[in-house]
Amino acid sequence: MNAPAEAPIGFLNLPQQQSLISNEIRQRVDAVMKHCRFVMGPEVTELEGRLASYSGAAQCVGVSSGTDAIQIVLMAEGIGAGDAVFLPAFTYTATAEVPLVLGATPVFVDVDPATFQIDPASLRRRIADVRKAGKLRPRAVIGVDLFGQPAPWPELRAIAAEEKLFLMADCAQAFGATLSGRRLGREAVATTLSFFPSKPLGAYGDAGGILTDDPERAELYRSLRTHGEGKTRYEVLRTGMNARLDTIQAAILLAKLDVFDMELERRRAIADAYDAGIAGRVIPPARVAHSHGSWAIYSVLTKGQEDRAALQHKLKSHGVASAIYYPLPLHQQPAYVAAHDGAALPVAEDLSRRIMALPLHAELSDHDVGRVVAAVRA
Numbered sequence: 001m002n003a004p005a006e007a008p009i010g011f012l013n014l015p016q017q018q019s020l021i022s023n024e025i026r027q028r029v030d031a032v033m034k035h036c037r038f039v040m041g042p043e044v045t046e047l048e049g050r051l052a053s054y055s056g057a058a059q060c061v062g063v064s065s066g067t068d069a070i071q072i073v074l075m076a077e078g079i080g081a082g083d084a085v086f087l088p089a090f091t092y093t094a095t096a097e098v099p100l101v102l103g104a105t106p107v108f109v110d111v112d113p114a115t116f117q118i119d120p121a122s123l124r125r126r127i128a129d130v131r132k133a134g135k136l137r138p139r140a141v142i143g144v145d146l147f148g149q150p151a152p153w154p155e156l157r158a159i160a161a162e163e164k165l166f167l168m169a170d171c172a173q174a175f176g177a178t179l180s181g182r183r184l185g186r187e188a189v190a191t192t193l194s195f196f197p198s199k200p201l202g203a204y205g206d207a208g209g210i211l212t213d214d215p216e217r218a219e220l221y222r223s224l225r226t227h228g229e230g231k232t233r234y235e236v237l238r239t240g241m242n243a244r245l246d247t248i249q250a251a252i253l254l255a256k257l258d259v260f261d262m263e264l265e266r267r268r269a270i271a272d273a274y275d276a277g278i279a280g281r282v283i284p285p286a287r288v289a290h291s292h293g294s295w296a297i298y299s300v301l302t303k304g305q306e307d308r309a310a311l312q313h314k315l316k317s318h319g320v321a322s323a324i325y326y327p328l329p330l331h332q333q334p335a336y337v338a339a340h341d342g343a344a345l346p347v348a349e350d351l352s353r354r355i356m357a358l359p360l361h362a363e364l365s366d367h368d369v370g371r372v373v374a375a376v377r378a
């Protein structure tokens with residue numbers, strides 16, 4: 001039976017989102033065109049203030065992307081050659097890329113089969129592996145709030161304290177999520193954000209941020225994002241980057257922040273509707289306890305690779321997009337194989353064969369959600 005000829009349901013609907021706030025966006029961008037302070041204009045400072053107060057963090061440093069945010073945080077700790085940085089094997093490539101760029105070694109940790117978040121028991125084992133091998137210095141842990149749900153922060157903090165490791169949060173996918181009633185942004189020493197267009201709070205280009213409660217680190221991050229500058233532009237204190245947040249992107253994000261809570265509420269309602277609608281046919285993502293996700297990605301588990309391929313094919317025939325985050329765990333990616341010590345990470349490997357994401361964005365109507373559920377169940 002053929003699906004009715006309706007518009008396909010994709011992973012993003014930026015034109016529709018834009019139409020709701022196009023006046024505000026235009027006013028904000030026009031203001032930038034008027035003052036012409038395209039680099040570090042007043043919108044950057046305004047956005048930093050809004051993001052800090054939204055998350056409850058004392059400081060926000062706007063930067064050029066989520067990837068650069070991670071790099072600045074690790075550079076500030078002096079992480080480099082000989083250092084081990086522990087991170088989940090099941091995440092976006094940027095988390096593992098940055099330690100390598102800095103000469104450090106990513107040490108891949110397995111994940112939880114139900115929530116897909118980093119597994120604290122595996123983290124303990126991996127730290128022990130590295131200490132036993134004696135080749136690398138354990139230095140840092142990157143917790144990733146995968147798909148918009150919080151990582152197991154209380155456990156990660158306990159392990160980092162016990163093992164004397166620097167703890168940072170890669171919150172690129174989870175801005176707006178809460179844990180125990182508190183918005184993410186203060187779970188680790190530093191929290192990095194991405195405003196890539198497809199993230200829950202998305203700009204119209206690359207943008208990112210760093211949240212911290214530590215004023216000294218914030219000052220260091222500000223220096224590092226502008227070539228390691230000191231009190232004046234021509235005092236160079238350290239090797240830095242050109243990683244500033246673009247003023248026009250800040251202007252767009254200010255307009256989008258005004259509707260962000262409304263969008264989050266809609267995303268959560270859709271996730272709830274999917275949970276209820278698809279159970280029995282596929283396994284919905286387990287909810288992290290005491291949390292509200294921001295649902296950057298809504299991933300389900302199929303029985304296996306063939307079942308997943310058949311389901312993707314069927315969804316396509318119903319005009320429903322699907323995607324695989326991530327088709328390979330990072331320790332099996334060609335770029336990272338050489339950095340991996342060969343430890344088995346069976347959960348990450350299994351997930352990569354069975355996981356599949358459904359479209360989830362605030363512009364989906366109830367009718368669209370019904371179509372997705374019907375297509376999964378068909």
Ligand SMILES: *Cc1c(COP(=O)(O)O)cnc(C)c1O
Pocket residue numbers: 065066067068091092094095144170172173193194195196206207208
């Ligand atoms: C998107 C993403 C990043 C990188 O953010 P960019 O802004 O694209 O550089 C880092 N980590 C995770 C988990 C991400 O999803």
